[in-house]
Amino acid sequence: MSRILVTGGSGRLGRSVVDGLARAGHHVISVDRDAVPAAQLPAGAVQHTADLLAPGEALRLMQDATPDAVIHLAAIAVPFSAPEDVIFSTNTRLAFAVLSAATEAGVPKIVTASSPTVLGYGSPAGWLPDAFPLDEETTPKPWNAYALSKLIAEQTMQMFAAAQGDRIRYAAFRPCFVISPEEWEGAPTQQGHTLAERLADPALAAPALFNYVDARDVADFLELLLQKMDAIPNGQTFFVGAADALATEPLAELIPRFLPGSAGLAASLTGTSPSFSVDKARKLLGWEPTRTWRTELRNPAPSRLNDEAPAAFAAAGTGPKEAP
Ligand SMILES: NC(=O)c1ccc[n+]([C@@H]2O[C@H](COP(=O)([O-])OP(=O)(O)OC[C@H]3O[C@@H](n4cnc5c(N)ncnc54)[C@H](O)[C@@H]3O)[C@@H](O)[C@H]2O)c1
Numbered sequence: 001m002s003r004i005l006v007t008g009g010s011g012r013l014g015r016s017v018v019d020g021l022a023r024a025g026h027h028v029i030s031v032d033r034d035a036v037p038a039a040q041l042p043a044g045a046v047q048h049t050a051d052l053l054a055p056g057e058a059l060r061l062m063q064d065a066t067p068d069a070v071i072h073l074a075a076i077a078v079p080f081s082a083p084e085d086v087i088f089s090t091n092t093r094l095a096f097a098v099l100s101a102a103t104e105a106g107v108p109k110i111v112t113a114s115s116p117t118v119l120g121y122g123s124p125a126g127w128l129p130d131a132f133p134l135d136e137e138t139t140p141k142p143w144n145a146y147a148l149s150k151l152i153a154e155q156t157m158q159m160f161a162a163a164q165g166d167r168i169r170y171a172a173f174r175p176c177f178v179i180s181p182e183e184w185e186g187a188p189t190q191q192g193h194t195l196a197e198r199l200a201d202p203a204l205a206a207p208a209l210f211n212y213v214d215a216r217d218v219a220d221f222l223e224l225l226l227q228k229m230d231a232i233p234n235g236q237t238f239f240v241g242a243a244d245a246l247a248t249e250p251l252a253e254l255i256p257r258f259l260p261g262s263a264g265l266a267a268s269l270t271g272t273s274p275s276f277s278v279d280k281a282r283k284l285l286g287w288e289p290t291r292t293w294r295t296e297l298r299n300p301a302p303s304r305l306n307d308e309a310p311a312a313f314a315a316a317g318t319g320p321k322e323a324p
Contacts (some may be wrong), residue, residue: 001026002005002026002068002069002226003027003067004021004026004028004068004069004070004071004226005025005029005031005145006028006066006070007061007094008031008032008068008265009030009031009036009045009047009118010030010035010047010075010183011074011087012126012215012323013073013077013113013215016180016181016218016219016290017219018045019045020216020223021219022044022086023042023224024223027046028042029045029050030045030047031047032049033051035319046048049059051088052074058097058098058101060106061101063105064225067102067158068108068109069107069128070102070109071113072102072113072153074112075094079144080144085145087145087146087149088149095157099156105111109168109169109229111226112156112171113153114172114237114289115147115174115255116208116211117142117144117146117150118140118150119138119140119142119143120142120143120211121207122208123141123143123303125143127141127143127258128261129265131265132225132251132255132265133275134209134277135276135277135279137235144148154172155169157315158235166234169234171225171229171237172237172240173225173239173240174237176211176212176213176239176242176276177189177190177205177213178190178212178213179213179214179296184296186298195297199297202258205217206258209251209259210245210246210247210255210274210318211242211245211246211276212242213289214292214296217289217290217291218240220287221238224286224287225287230284232285238281239276239278239281239287240278240289241276242274243278244273244274244292244294245273250269251269252266258313
């Protein structure tokens, strides 16, 4: 069992991360500006309310909690949800404040959340990758303050890794569009619509290139990452996504409809293939996403692809849920 401090632990992703790590037997210290109702806090977790941008606050928390690992999630998590300069300064200052405090306190493992948006898809000026699927080798070309702030969070992590060497282990991860457990049941997603609506109207998922990940799979990824960080090269960044696309048609057909000029590039995305590869996490950590909209979503839209669930989903042993 480890002591793990999670910033942003009250958020959409943070709640599942706190829950997953506590269920795995860790002592979790959640730090957030907002508290969750005490009844929702899992056994093995405690929470502290704090503004991590208040001078000295992050260091004080690290020194009080003496964690074995820090997972930094706190941020403004939605592009354009605040003025661009506020998103930029909040997210970059939070990343620096938390990573520098954890480093100064000698926390042995430090992980920060980035985002797939660093790649720059959705730019109004046009965007095409060199190749699909997108992976950690794809060149980042952020086009808004949120995406840039996340790229800087990755570089902040790498700066500390370069300065500390292997004395402290660092990593960043880019979770795809996060689906929390209540969203499978019909609660609105981060973008305000429901998952059923997102599946029924490809124009809603197209801006994210149909990527998604179950928040509990992210928690599983983080648990495994913390276990294996000592054994992989320091300062790595990982995509964390589902094994399929959040779409009812192959992306080879869907992506060219929304991304002009991409037909040849997307041709390999047949069947249920997602646009983002998680092969690096598979290879370096042995991580595999186990949840898919095909097994988690209540009232899914009709799909041409429902009979084509990848083997990993069958192995997970979860059948489609019945409508309530
Ligand atoms: N949700 C997604 O689809 C998604 C995708 C990619 C990356 N991410 C990243 O994952 C992380 C978590 O995202 P989320 O969806 O859970 O966001 P969220 O907005 O639900 O949670 C973020 C939490 O951070 C807290 N916070 C913000 N500023 C703070 C401060 N100064 N001090 C203390 N706490 C503060 C907020 O109170 C909130 O609870 C973020 O870094 C986000 O950029 C999320």
